[in-house]
Amino acid sequence: ADSQKYAGIVEDCCCDYETVDSLNEELLHPLLQELVKSPFFRYFKVKLWCDCPFWPDDGMCRLRDCSVCECPENEFPETFKKPFNRGLSSDNLVCQEEKPETIVDRTLDTKAFRGWIETDNPWTNDDETDNSEMTYVNLQLNPERYTGYTGPSARRIWDAIYTENCPKYPSEDFCQEKKALYKLISGLHSSISIHIAADYLLDEANNLWGQNLEIVKDRVLRYPDRVRNLYFTFLFVLRAVTKASDYLEQAEYDTGNPSEDLKTQSLVKQLLYNPKLQAACPVPFDEAKLWQGQGGPELKQQIQKQFRNISALMDCVGCEKCRLWGKLQVLGLGTALKILFSVDGKNHIDQPLQLQRNEAIALINLLNRLSESVKLIHEMGPTVEKIIGGQ
Ligand code: FAD
Numbered sequence: 001a002d003s004q005k006y007a008g009i010v011e012d013c014c015c016d017y018e019t020v021d022s023l024n025e026e027l028l029h030p031l032l033q034e035l036v037k038s039p040f041f042r043y044f045k046v047k048l049w050c051d052c053p054f055w056p057d058d059g060m061c062r063l064r065d066c067s068v069c070e071c072p073e074n075e076f077p078e079t080f081k082k083p084f085n086r087g088l089s090s091d092n093l094v095c096q097e098e099k100p101e102t103i104v105d106r107t108l109d110t111k112a113f114r115g116w117i118e119t120d121n122p123w124t125n126d127d128e129t130d131n132s133e134m135t136y137v138n139l140q141l142n143p144e145r146y147t148g149y150t151g152p153s154a155r156r157i158w159d160a161i162y163t164e165n166c167p168k169y170p171s172e173d174f175c176q177e178k179k180a181l182y183k184l185i186s187g188l189h190s191s192i193s194i195h196i197a198a199d200y201l202l203d204e205a206n207n208l209w210g211q212n213l214e215i216v217k218d219r220v221l222r223y224p225d226r227v228r229n230l231y232f233t234f235l236f237v238l239r240a241v242t243k244a245s246d247y248l249e250q251a252e253y254d255t256g257n258p259s260e261d262l263k264t265q266s267l268v269k270q271l272l273y274n275p276k277l278q279a280a281c282p283v284p285f286d287e288a289k290l291w292q293g294q295g296g297p298e299l300k301q302q303i304q305k306q307f308r309n310i311s312a313l314m315d316c317v318g319c320e321k322c323r324l325w326g327k328l329q330v331l332g333l334g335t336a337l338k339i340l341f342s343v344d345g346k347n348h349i350d351q352p353l354q355l356q357r358n359e360a361i362a363l364i365n366l367l368n369r370l371s372e373s374v375k376l377i378h379e380m381g382p383t384v385e386k387i388i389g390g391q
Contacts, residue, residue: 011228012180013235015281020231021378023280028238029375031271032368036139038264039077039255041365043136045358046327047126052316054160075138077255080357116252116357123304123334125312126327128356139328139365142321144192145199145209149319157313161185165306165313177290180236181303185310187233188329190226191373193219198376217384220377227377233333234370235284240336241367242284245272247353248360287340300341307334325369332366335359 006017015023035041118129162168166181193215200212220226241248249272253264291300311330317323335355342353355363 006224006227006231010231010235012176012183013232013285014283015235017231019280020235020374023277024234024371024374025378027274027276028271028367029371031267032364032371035264035267035271036365036368038253038267039257039260040253040264041361042138042140043077043080044139044324044328044361044365045080045131045134045136046324047133048135048137048320048323048327049133053312054316055156075136077257079254079256080136116360117354119354119356121331121334121338121356121359123307123311123337124331125308125315126331128331128358137324142324143199144195144321144325144369146196146201146212147319147321148201149317149322153316153318154322157316158189160313161310165309175293175299177299177303180290181306183229183232184236184333186226187229187231187236187370188333190220190230190377191233191370192325192329194230194373194376194380195369198372198380211380213380213384213388216377216380217388221381221384230370230373230377232285234367234374235281236340237332237336237363237367237370238281239283239285239287240339241363242272242277243287244339244353244355244363247355248272251355251360285340291341304337307337328362329366329369331359332362332364335363336366339363 009016010020120128162182162185166178166185168182168186197212197215197219199209200215202208202210202212220230248268253261253268255261255264291297293299311327311334314323314326314330317326338359339353339355
């Protein structure tokens with residue numbers, strides 16, 4: 001990105017563009033690229049069935065590049081198939097009497113906690129504890145890139161997202177929280193557009209793929225706020241990952257392949273406890289500033305509802321591969337929101353953090369996608385200016 005336009009601190013964040021670019025290039029991008037290849041992080045569980053609650057007429061995309069290869073049963077890790085019964089489920093505990101002394105203390109000792117629980121994410125529409133119709137997808141085989149999905153079906157989803165669920169803030173006095181929701185979605189949208197442009201079908205007859213700089217310019221670079229929103233989203237998700245450090249460090253990365261799993265664990269630690277990152281950008285985003293005004297809890301509930309609607313809209317994405325990445329990235333954002341603003345959705349009580357394995361997978365893969373986009377825009381910006389000209 002152009003150094004003059006994107007200088008100084010990323011709006012509403014705590015680090016400047018230059019620092020983000022250099023940290024990303026030297027540290028985050030290489031680490032994340034390795035991490036998402038690991039057996040633990042490459043299989044995402046997803047309900048791909050198109051179950052659009054808004055436009056029942058929406059047909060499935062039939063374009064060749066839209067289809068997703070699902071994993072054959074024997075490919076994904078054995079441990080992923082087992083039910084979650086590692087002593088944390090409280091379903092089988094029957095309360096004898098309602099006396100305080102009979103009540104089981106369910107406070108989780110995070111130090112002792114290993115393994116993953118099944119829990120529903122309050123920010124998303126899908127019930128993450130419902131395993132029916134879920135399939136495992138190897139993300140490495142299904143890169144986010146150009147699919148040919150365009151026209152009214154794609155347009156009405158983005159329109160519904162922006163007009164009904166996260167309008168662009170019209171003035172300075174628009175509340176910070178709504179502004180943050182808009183920026184998160186816009187940043188994600190920029191990232192999707194950058195991935196489409198970075199891996200584009202340039203010549204259909206010869207199946208030639210490559211970069212499409214016009215698209216980068218027309219959809220992203222021409223609008224500096226879209227670039228800024230991308231950096232904002234990246235820092236927001238990075239903050240969520242670092243805030244969940246203790247949890248993620250102690251989690252189990254067991255896929256039945258000890259040497260790979262040790263490597264995954266070591267990469268996770270390198271990401272979470274990095275002296276360079278801690279020195280240069282210790283708090284990428286300061287979530288404590290939000291929800292402080294009057295009506296904080298109601299506002300949180302309203303924004304949560306809007307985000308859930310956005311998540312429901314992913315079932316209307318008429319292209320399977322776009323739906324896969326849409327669902328993954330919205331779950332990743334929902335997980336970041338859950339980590340930063342942990343509430344149970346009803347009572348607004350702060351909860352001890354609990355993540356589902358699929359949430360961690362979505363979170364890290366989203367961070368990787370955003371990191372790729374930040375790197376691409378940093379590199380492609382000057383080339384676009386040189387070859388196609390300024391905005
Ligand atoms: P669109 O990207 O459709 O944008 C629509 C309108 O939104 C623009 O006219 C503009 O007003 C506004 N807008 C655009 N960018 C931003 C921004 N960053 N911030 C704020 N406002 C913005 N296609 C693929 O080829 N591969 C994919 O993997 C893929 N994934 C998708 C996932 C989802 C969830 C959706 C809804 C669509 C996906 N698509 C994908 C389609 C793709 O995003 C575009 O819709 C399509 O390429 C048509 O682009 P467009 O130029 O009409 O603008």
